[in-house]
Amino acid sequence: MTNPPPVFIIEDEEAVRTSLARLLRAIGVPTRTFPSAESFLETYGGNEEACLLVDIRMPGMSGLDLMEELHRRQTALPAIVMTGHTDAQSLHRLDALQPLGFLEKPFSVGELKAILETWWSTLDRGNR
Amino acid sequence: MATACAATAFLAGVSFEPSTSMQVIVASLPLMVAYAIAVVLASNRSGRLARQRRLAMEQTVALREQLAHTARVGTLDEMAAGLAHELNQPLTAIHVEASAGSELAAAGDSDGVRECLSRISGQSLRAGDIVRRMRTFARRGEFQRELLDMGQLVNDVLALLDHELRLSGINTTVSRGEYVPPVMVDRIEIQQVLVNLIRNAIEAMAKPSIALRRLTIRMEAWHGRVRVSISDTGGGIDPAILGRLFHPFQSTRPTGLGLGLSICQTLIETHGGRIGAEPQPGRGAMFFFDLPAAGGTPS
Numbered sequence: 001m002t003n004p005p006p007v008f009i010i011e012d013e014e015a016v017r018t019s020l021a022r023l024l025r026a027i028g029v030p031t032r033t034f035p036s037a038e039s040f041l042e043t044y045g046g047n048e049e050a051c052l053l054v055d056i057r058m059p060g061m062s063g064l065d066l067m068e069e070l071h072r073r074q075t076a077l078p079a080i081v082m083t084g085h086t087d088a089q090s091l092h093r094l095d096a097l098q099p100l101g102f103l104e105k106p107f108s109v110g111e112l113k114a115i116l117e118t119w120w121s122t123l124d125r126g127n128r
Numbered sequence: 129m130a131t132a133c134a135a136t137a138f139l140a141g142v143s144f145e146p147s148t149s150m151q152v153i154v155a156s157l158p159l160m161v162a163y164a165i166a167v168v169l170a171s172n173r174s175g176r177l178a179r180q181r182r183l184a185m186e187q188t189v190a191l192r193e194q195l196a197h198t199a200r201v202g203t204l205d206e207m208a209a210g211l212a213h214e215l216n217q218p219l220t221a222i223h224v225e226a227s228a229g230s231e232l233a234a235a236g237d238s239d240g241v242r243e244c245l246s247r248i249s250g251q252s253l254r255a256g257d258i259v260r261r262m263r264t265f266a267r268r269g270e271f272q273r274e275l276l277d278m279g280q281l282v283n284d285v286l287a288l289l290d291h292e293l294r295l296s297g298i299n300t301t302v303s304r305g306e307y308v309p310p311v312m313v314d315r316i317e318i319q320q321v322l323v324n325l326i327r328n329a330i331e332a333m334a335k336p337s338i339a340l341r342r343l344t345i346r347m348e349a350w351h352g353r354v355r356v357s358i359s360d361t362g363g364g365i366d367p368a369i370l371g372r373l374f375h376p377f378q379s380t381r382p383t384g385l386g387l388g389l390s391i392c393q394t395l396i397e398t399h400g401g402r403i404g405a406e407p408q409p410g411r412g413a414m415f416f417f418d419l420p421a422a423g424g425t426p427s
Contacts, residue, residue: 012294015221015251022244023224026231057213059297082220084213106219109227 001120006030010040010054010063011082016105020053023109029116037061037069046075051100051119053112056083056090064090067097080115082107189271192394197268199391200320203327204266207292214291215258218251225251261288265319271398273312275422278347278354279304281315285322286345289330296330298341305348309421317395318419321403324388325358325415332362332413350418353401357416365407373405392417 007029011017014035021031034040037054038061056063063081070076081094082103094102101115204211229244261284282302286293293300311318326343333341344359365373376390396403401419408414 013217013221015247015254016217016224019221019224019228019247022240023228023231026228026235026237026240057295059294084209084216105213105216106223109224 001117001123004029004116004120005049005051005123006032007051007053007116008032008034008040008044008077010034010037010052010058010066012036012055012058016055016082027113037063037066040066041069044075046073048077049123050077051116052077052079054079054081056081056086056094064093064097067099068093071097078119080112192398193268193271195387196317196320196391196395199387200316201266203320203323203388204262206327207288210291210295211258211262211288215255218255218258221251222248222255257287265316265323267316269316271314271317273314275310275312276315276318277310278308278356278419281318282322282345282347282356285319285326288319288323289326292327292330293343296334296341298330298333298343300343300345302345302347304346308347308349308354309423311354311399311419312422313399313419318399321392321395321417322356322358324392325417328388328415329358329360329362329413332360332364335363338362349421352421353418354421355416355418357414359408359412359414361412363412364410365405365413367407370405370407374403 007024009017009020009024009031011020011033012035017033017035021033024031034043037058041061052067054063054066061069063083067076067079067081076097079097079099080101080103081099082105083090084105086094086104100119101111103111103115225244225247229241229248232240232244264284265288279302286300286302326345329343333343338361340361342361344357346357346359348355374389374393376387393403396417396419399419401417403415403417406414406416
């Protein structure tokens with residue numbers, strides 16, 4: 001996709017966060033990075049076409065908490081969720097949030113690209 | 129032969145002259161034989177007792193080592209999800225950096241590629257460190273004392289528990305007195321005590337109602353000993369169980385056998401140390417242990 005919308009990377013783990021930003025920039029996707037859900041909420045005003053790439057397990061506010069909070073504020077964004085392992089309760093909450101995709105660490109970059117492409121194709125259809 | 133007989137008979141309480149007739153010798157033969165048998169039996173018996181004592185001691189040591197090892201494996205099992213997550217972070221970063229590197233190479237950005245390679249190198253070392261620490265902790269080894277620095281032991285354990293501490297939003301402070309002498313200890317067993325006490329502290333601060341989550345580890349020289357205290361800002365210790373805190377099968381958890389603190393006590397006492405707790409009402413709990421200070425410089 002030419003000029004894809006930005007991806008907001010919300011991940012407490014520095015190594016993962018910076019590597020994802022480097023990769024996405026290398027394939028022409030603009031990114032912004034946030035080390036916590038709280039720091040994202042502080043700066044996010046809503047009404048932006050973007051996608052979240054968010055870790056579920058984070059100290060403080062979790063990725064799930066963040067997605068639910070955005071829903072409450074009616075500023076929900078499409079989201080790709082990442083996690084190490086997920087318990088049944090979190091999976092149930094995730095289902096209700098209908099994320100674009102789900103990546104279990106360590107995931108392959110191919111999976112991430114495939115989810116992004118699916119998202120871009122829905123945007124293309126919307127634009128047409 | 130006569131001298132030997134005389135000596136034996138004398139020892140057996142029979143007066144005996146070497147010059148007396150053959151009759152006397154023959155008459156006293158059964159007594160001498162009985163004595164000889166008694167001596168042999170007695171020496172055999174004391175040998176057997178010593179052997180039994182040694183065997184019992186060896187068995188006690190082996191049992192203690194086995195119990196400590198079983199507890200460590202149990203702790204690692206509880207920590208497995210967190211450690212897997214911890215290991216997945218560098219693995220994810222390595223894979224993503226490698227993909228980014230190949231994109232950058234295709235674009236001819238050699239500085240970018242170098243940056244990716246250096247990140248990959250760092251993250252693979254990090255993954256190796258995690259595996260090494262886990263393996264050391266789970267090792268089933270013979271009790272082996274080394275001259276060690278308590279600060280290093282604390283650092284190793286904090287690295288092992290980093291994920292749990294971070295995810296629980298706990299602020300950790302480590303402080304050490306001006307001079308903390310080395311200790312002569314088994315590395316794994318003291319790490320086990322530290323892991324146990326710190327994980328208890330993490331659990332004590334897990335309740336959502338606890339806003340301030342601070343773990344303070346303090347090391348100091350204390351009357352020829354090294355004293356380590358671990359304080360949390362959790363709910364404190366129930367006064368009702370304070371007296372039997374270190375007894376086996378005391379647990380406030382729904383899962384777990386409640387052997388953790390009793391094993392800690394055994395391990396510390398094996399090292400000639402003492403362990404205890406202070407309830408610190410309204411301020412959380414403090415556990416402490418001390419170990420004899422060793423001379424010299426840790427390797």
